[in-house]
Amino acid sequence: MSKVAVFDTRPEQAVRAESPLAITRLADRVASNASAEAGVTLREKAFLGHLILRGGAIALDEAVREVLGISLPAKPSALAHDESGERSIQWLSPDEWLVIVPGGEEFELENRLREQMGDAHFAIVNVGGGQTVIELSGPYAREVLMKSAIYDVHPSHFPVGKGVTTVFAKATAIIRRPSEDRWELVVRRSFADYCGRWIIDASEEYGLNVLD
Amino acid sequence: MKHDKQPNRLLEGGRIDRDRPLTFSFNGQSYTGFAGDTLASALLANGVDIVNRSFKYSRPRGIVAAGAEEPNAVVQLGSSEAAQVPNVRATQQALYDGLSARSTNGWPNVQRDLMGTIGKLSGGFMPPGFYYKTFMAPASMWMTYEKYIRKSAGLGRSPTESDPDIYDHLHQHCDVLVIGAGPAGLAAALSAARGGARVILCDEQETMGGSLLDSREMLDGQPAAQWADSALDELASLDNVTLLPRTTANGYHDHNFVTLHERRTEHLADVAPLANGRRQVRSRLHRVRAGQVVLATGAHERPLVYAGNDVPGNLLAGAVSTYIRRYGVAPGNKLVLSTSNDHAYRAALDWSEAGREVVAIVDARANPDGELVTQAQALGIRVITGSAVVEAKGANRVTGARVAKIDIDGFKVVGKAEELTCDTIASSGGYSPVIHLASHTGARPTWRDDILGFVPGKVTGMTATGGANGVYALAEVIADGSQVGAQAASASGHQTAPIDLPSVAAIREGAAVALYQVPHEKTTLRAPKQFVDLQNDVTAAGIEVATREGFESIEHVKRYTAMGFGTDQGKLGNINGMAIAARCLKRSIPEVGTTVFRPNYTPVTFGAIVGRHCRELFDPERYTSLHEWHIKHGAEFEDVGQWKRPWYFPQTVNGKPETMHEAVARECRAVREKVGILDATTLGKIDIQGKDAREFLGRVYTNKWEKLAVGRVRYGLMCKDDGMLMDDGTTSCLGENHFLMTTTTGGAAGVMEWLELWHQTEWPELEVYFTSVTDHWATMTVTGPEARNLLAEITDIDLDRDTFKFMDWREGKVAGVPARVFRISFTGELAYEINVQANYAMPVWEALFEHGDKYGLTPYGTETMHVLRAEKGMIIVGQDTDGSVTPEDLGMHWAIGYDKPFSWIGKRALTRPDTRRENRKQLVGLRPKDPKVVLQEGAQIVFDPDQAIPMAMMGHVTSSYYSPILDSGFALAVVKGGHKRMGDTVYLPMADGQTHAAEIVGPIFYDPKGARQNV
Amino acid sequence: MQRYSGFGLVKHALSHHENWQRQWRNPTPKKEYDVIIVGGGGHGLATAYYLAKEHGITNVAVIEKGWLGGGNTARNTTIVRSNYLWDESAALYEHAMKLWEGLSQDINYNVMFSQRGVLNLGHTLQDMRDIQRRVNANRLNGIDGEVLDARGVQELVPIMDCSKRARYPVMGASWQPRAGVARHDAVAWGYARGADGHGVDLLQQTEVTGFKIVDGRVVGVHTNRGDIGAKTVGCVTAGNSSVLANMAGFNLPLESHPLQALVSEPLKPILDTVVMSNHVHGYISQSDKGDLVIGAGIDGYNGYGQRGSYPTVEHTLQAIVEMFPIFSRVRMNRQWGGIVDTCPDACPILSKTPVKGLYFNCGWGTGGFKATPGSGHAFAWSLAKGQMHPLAAPFSIDRFHSGALIDEHGAAGVAH
């Protein structure tokens, strides 16, 4: 057996999967005030591939550029995407990054990265089942974040291409700004329902629209 | 209706909308006011003199001030029970249609109050601290005395129904926070904003503008209020500015963190109305982190302290001007003004311009000569100099003022007093900068003799400007504000852009004199009451008595007399009280001390501070990926940390739901006889990678890890360095450099941080990484004799007992889903823990039930899990241990690697004198002599049941259950020296008088050889 | 000393309160005292009072850098109870409870000791196990108390939300009827007046700047008012104990943390008992003046600033509104902080020190007020006899080297 056990957690044949927010039944809860002029729009980006990368920046940077075609963001709180915008890598700490890719790519990605890293001191962990991405958009998305998170989300302080781990209500969440008009929350599975219900409550006065 | 005419409403003037009359009720009477009124101005307009009764002497009280400093007009608001709001300050409550308010004290009503008579009679028997000196005999009576003392205390009442409203928070960040939108604040905000800084400007009043709104002055040849309006227009047009009216800065915390309370709907109704069909918050708390704070909170006028100064009709001079100029209300007909300074003359000028009679201005100074004095004299107003109002006459309303010449330094009245007939007495003893917020940070105020007041102490990143800093002349105020704002902007890295200053016709003011308590012909102790703190009925005499009794620190004086402990925090009274104490102690005010106020500046509802963190959002509920199944199948849940775990699954047996006892007995039997399934997802899981992972495990666990082979699993104990057990769990070797650690549900976060702590602070050289995968994996425990047969139906993993042994793990597919299966057992039965990626947990779980029927698959919860593990003598950290238990106390020497090369965490502590003690509490089993008895968890153990109290307690029961398999009660316990007491009988004396007997046995009650889990 | 009584009050009223005597003198320091107590808070003043009254040692000075009772005595939320888990602490706190019950009469000063009972709520199965364990231990130690179920709690406090809707529903509680609250200032002032009456010198605005130590024995203290000699010195300085220990050349296993508390505006009587919850994390009672007196845990960092962090107050009020939704519209009037000296095992230190004749009484953390009479009584005995009182002995500093800790975190989980 290899020194590290890599394991593809995805079934080959189609098996029904349930996202962390499935239990919240968001659409049903907000049906009442979902509307065209809703101030906030929510969409769960479920079942994506999430990998945690640990290791030295130099070694990882090479591997990541080779495999993902993105250079490893070295600046704290930096968030980088590939051209398609479908693959991202985010600085979490001086030796920790979060990679998010379309669902199904993560296992091959992990293997290729491991190849590239060789004997270097590093770790790669698949956490795709443990967290989900909630996208917020709309004219009042930032107000909802201001009600929920202690971090300063003013554009002058939170430009596109930034992502931070911070306090969201009473949970821990990653807040990311992939583009001018979209915000992303990465929340842990077991807190997802709480965060979902919090967002519904906090956006009530603006009107919330939920997309599947 | 006669209440419709407002006797004190002027025909013109004020910033009210006479076309929008509003009806409201006070103490059941219906009145009319106008849009733009406060409840206070509307009450005065309607000639309501008595708004409350004082809490100690029950004296009639009227409105004194026009803002946050008002001590008397504290009312109960609310038209329904759920909407009740206690202790609303009428001077800060905007009038709305249908507003309903009552006095908080007074029985049967404020007009004719019986307590008042009692107050009159017994007033003399209530010196400060009188309750410390009496009610002591007989001792048994105190609780009865106390009931009546409590009854007579308190202001308003709490609602008895839940709040229909919601509240929330907004986390704000800015370069410059300007507190107060008067002349200084507006100028500061303008210059900071023009410099490009992110600015928040907040003001506690309904309308921004502060003193400009009722100023007599002209700015650039226009009324000051117009200058305020245009400044606000510009600020509103800038997108780097946030304007927050009706927003009070309540708390100033460390590193420029300020809480602002924005009243969003209090001015509209007592329950927040819908906004375009949606709920809105009643009020919002802004949590502001500011780069720079500009304190532009202005100053509070000080009343003079004289006899009868609490009779309705005694007002602050400034309040008189505010009511006339801003609300078009003259709160009386014949005014006497008693002052120590020029500034207050404005009240008399406004009064006479309002067409009411100014009987006289009584000026404490020998020969005042400022411009306003001349103006007053020009209007033919009588100015009496070197004198003061020494006593106000009247009971329910001022009927006259006794005026006399006074010798301030000698503190005595000289010559005969003259009595003037009047219905209103306005007084001014100077001004106190509003330093409260600066005080919150711990900054000590500094006394300045030139302004006879305290100014804020130094706070990093804070500047006080205008009245808050003792600058009062309008021209200087605006100039100062503009400069301070510019500096704040540059301090936060923006340009400085001071504003061009408006031209102001400067008014020359003569110097004020220091006058606080006005002398009376009688000594302070014999004179009629001279009030210092109106809300708490603290008198000058009370302060004098306190100093006579040896209370010499102003803090002692305050606590002994209760001065400043009201809901106004002594905004009016504190300086006067300090001055009186200083006089009694023959010291200066700063020698006596400075007041450091505490948050809140004005009280804030709990709801606003709580925000959304209430009801279902009070604390997160953590769910596993199988939670919905548990709900559908009627699980009762147990709170474990923030997790909701199935506790047991009651079924309906011939129409009746099972009791917990029945359900658990059924679940236990199912596991022991057939097969059960548990959602074990909540256990903490930590992925550990790196070439030193094994070494690291050896250091944080008590047992050995160097030989654990890939594919194998081991149970481990984790201690703190004091040797006490901290957590336990199994860790599996996934690869040479790869492990999966499990922790207790409650310990997950703590263990993760624990590992990082040691790695980052002590052993950074070890090459290892930890990543939490608790949420990534769903874990299902399939356990019982039929476990293998069931699992075999839906997995491709070879389950052969010889290839897949106890404490092995294997990977493969379960129900088509990639899974890691761990053959570990917390029940003592054959068991498989199936881990799959959480998104696929539900289909796997359901597949197990599809195939499980024929094996009698039964879902079980934490209660059954606890019974089964206890039958096997397996501990639960936190239940069978309490932070004072070592692995040796648990008899787990087999899990302790004494000879490991590295002195693992906790090892050294095991050889301290106390951990070597023979009679430490040690884990044992207890078998009740009467098998029907289930001992109480937490029951205390004694060796001799007949001893007298206090009894020598030798241990206690940590876990106790009924075992359906053994058909008897059994327990785990810790007993002093228990390991050497096998077979001894111990006793458990219970609250109901029974004493149970039990035998000390080994902790394993079922299948001691462990055969069943090895099949 | 002028005796206080209802009759006396009337007499004074007729003479316009012109003849009240000082409650204590303002003496100038003597050259030397038999015993110096450093710290004029409740514990220090009580120590001085009992030294004089019970042991006839009256040549005593209490040295206070500020004003009497100005530290945690003036800032605490005045809860008095004795339902502690371990024998050692239960004995000490019950000793205090018995003294509380006759205190007003003993010192002729009404400390308003109100035995309105204290509820410690349980919200989880483990909470209830711990409650059973503690109440059983209390009973066998002769301390009153019973375990109530949710219904019993609801009957005692009808305005509390005991429904299943709550995030952490109330499962039950421990109930100590003899527990309650007292008037904190009165305790300090009453003991001060009592001690002064026995001839003890109370030296306010006097700050100890160091100890005079000769061959390992303390012989006096340096102060901002000059040196003062003493045969025995007892330090009772709560949050500042580490600072004084360092002056004497040793360290203590203490951390000084901010402990915050707050009061609502005064309300008409609505809550007649004290309610505490470790799990939801807050406690509340209503003072005789009508304020809801509220508190919770300490701030995690060391702090002598007598203020803590705002989120602590937020979490406390969240807990209170969770337990009492009807208080949502009640207003928070004032918030403040004290400095509590906490021990690793949440138990106090009453102990000799490496310096002969120098004793420390500290580490009471969040539980000091309730122990005031017992602490002073046992500490006075120890100072008088030169050996630790049997009730104090287990609380020696040595336990941190032997490992014989007395872990009361369960009972002290919420500041109280």
Next chain:
Amino acid sequence: MFNIYCPYCEEHREEEEFHPKGQAHIQRPTDPDACSDKAWGDYLFFRDNPRGIHHELWVHAVGCRKFFNITRHTVSYAILETYKMGEQPTITAESLASEEKQGDVQVADGGLQTVGASDNSVSESKGAKV
């Protein structure tokens, strides 16, 4: 509430993201088994508890999860510097001895508090009798 500069995230963050973990620079004895009971007890329980400059260990728990050190004044609560694990403080009580005398530090007195006659507000006033 503190505003803390995280040396790893390289920006100021709200206190709520951090947990204090006690005194900084506490070294675990390299050979515990050779420690006397006294030495071991000192390591476990005895801490500096200064009224003034204090070096503390904090963790950016809701953030980068890194431990780091803070030099903070325990009376004014001013944070003088934050530095990474393994680094030594550049500011210490000694280095500040001259200017950081406690008297100069503004102390919050809590409650409705009074500053006695020793307070600097006296020196700044002309002590006007009233």
